[in-house]
Amino acid sequence: MEIIQCPICKRTDATQKQCPEGRDSSKVHCPNCSTYEISGTAFVTQSNKSQNTRLSFAIRERTTNGKEYVKINSENYKQLTEGIDYPITIKEKAELVLKIVFKDEKAFIHGFDLNDTNRVISNIESADEMAKVIRLMDGKEWFDMTRDSKGGTLLSVIGKGKEYAGSILFPTLNSDQIFVAMSLNEELAGVYEEGIKKALDECRLTPCRIERREFNAEITSKILDGITKSRFLIADFTGHILQ
Ligand SMILES: [Zn+2]
Numbered sequence: 001m002e003i004i005q006c007p008i009c010k011r012t013d014a015t016q017k018q019c020p021e022g023r024d025s026s027k028v029h030c031p032n033c034s035t036y037e038i039s040g041t042a043f044v045t046q047s048n049k050s051q052n053t054r055l056s057f058a059i060r061e062r063t064t065n066g067k068e069y070v071k072i073n074s075e076n077y078k079q080l081t082e083g084i085d086y087p088i089t090i091k092e093k094a095e096l097v098l099k100i101v102f103k104d105e106k107a108f109i110h111g112f113d114l115n116d117t118n119r120v121i122s123n124i125e126s127a128d129e130m131a132k133v134i135r136l137m138d139g140k141e142w143f144d145m146t147r148d149s150k151g152g153t154l155l156s157v158i159g160k161g162k163e164y165a166g167s168i169l170f171p172t173l174n175s176d177q178i179f180v181a182m183s184l185n186e187e188l189a190g191v192y193e194e195g196i197k198k199a200l201d202e203c204r205l206t207p208c209r210i211e212r213r214e215f216n217a218e219i220t221s222k223i224l225d226g227i228t229k230s231r232f233l234i235a236d237f238t239g240h241i242l243q
Contacts, residue, residue, distance in 0.1 A: 006030040007038065007046035009056040009120045025071070032056055032120050034063040036070040045074055056120040058084045086123050093129070094136045095168060096122040101143075102157055102165035115152030140164070175231045180209045181223075182236035196234060205231075 006014035006028060014030035024040040033056045038046070046052060055072075058081045062068040070080065087093045100121055101112040112118075114134070116127075124130050134153055137143055142161030146154045157165065166173060178200055182188060192209070200207050208226045210219060227233060 004028070005047070006033060006056075007043050008033050008052045008059070009117055010051045011117045030056075032117065033059045036063065036072055038072040039074065042072045042074045046072075051117070051120060053120045053123055053125050054081050054086070057086060057123045060121070061085070090129070090132045090136055093122045093124050094133045094140075094142075097133065097137065097155070098142050098157070098161055098165050099169060101155055102162070102169065107155070108157065111146075111154040111156045113148070113152045113154055115150065118152075172229060172231050175229060176205050177208050177226075177230045178205050179227050179230035179233040180207045180236075181233060182209075183239040184211070185239055188236070188238060191236065191238075196236075 001015050001017050003012075004014050004016045005012045009030060009032040011030055011032050014028055014033075016029075017027045019025045019027060019037065025037050026040075026043065027035065027037050029035045036059050046055075055077065059070050059072075061084050062070050062080070072080065087096045097112075097114065101107045104112065114130075116130075119130050122133070124133055134145070137155075138145060140160065142157065142164060143155040144158050148154060180192070180196055182192065182196075197207055208230055210223055210226060
């Protein structure tokens with residue numbers, strides 16, 4: 001394993017490992033882009049280009065969210081960068097920085113350095129855009145910010161930032177809806193009315209129970225929607241036959 005500069009985002013602490021003989025490619029692990037395989041030709045071409053924010057963002061999205069093993073060659077740039085949900089507005093980019101720093105345990109202890117090579121994590125495409133993102137974050141008071149001599153900004157999440165990150169990462173945290181999954185058998189009506197519903201009423205929470213008995217595509221989407229909007233779910237397995 002060799003320490004290299006990531007050909008895509010230009011971070012200097014990426015590592016590279018040659019793929020087995022006969023394959024003109026290597027496996028790169030980069031803290032920004034995650035892990036990907038890249039052909040020799042694509043490696044050289046990318047190394048000669050400036051920071052490729054879009055491709056870096058696309059690789060990370062594909063690898064971490066889609067669990068896809070990304071192989072870059074000199075022809076598949078378009079294919080790899082299409083169909084990705086990029087943050088576009090300054091607010092979306094700032095929110096993404098907040099989510100990343102909030103979820104990163106190390107950043108909590110040491111702070112997070114939003115420097116030129118780290119800007120690709122949020123699809124921040126220029127120095128001008130970076131300045132706008134920082135200005136917005138500063139106005140929102142999400143971070144305690146300090147500038148270092150190299151032009152980087154060290155971010156530590158503070159009160160308002162923690163609160164806002166919680167609300168965007170766990171939007172149902174303050175929902176008063178609770179999804180109830182249980183058999184609709186009449187014999188269990190009392191369990192629901194006198195037990196579950198009563199307890200929820202006392203806690204000022206609203207049960208969400210799908211009443212219809214026939215299952216079809218429409219009911220499945222209603223169930224999924226109900227679960228997505230609920231803070232948590234109560235499941236009673238009575239009458240559930242294991243297959
Ligand atoms: Zn990289």
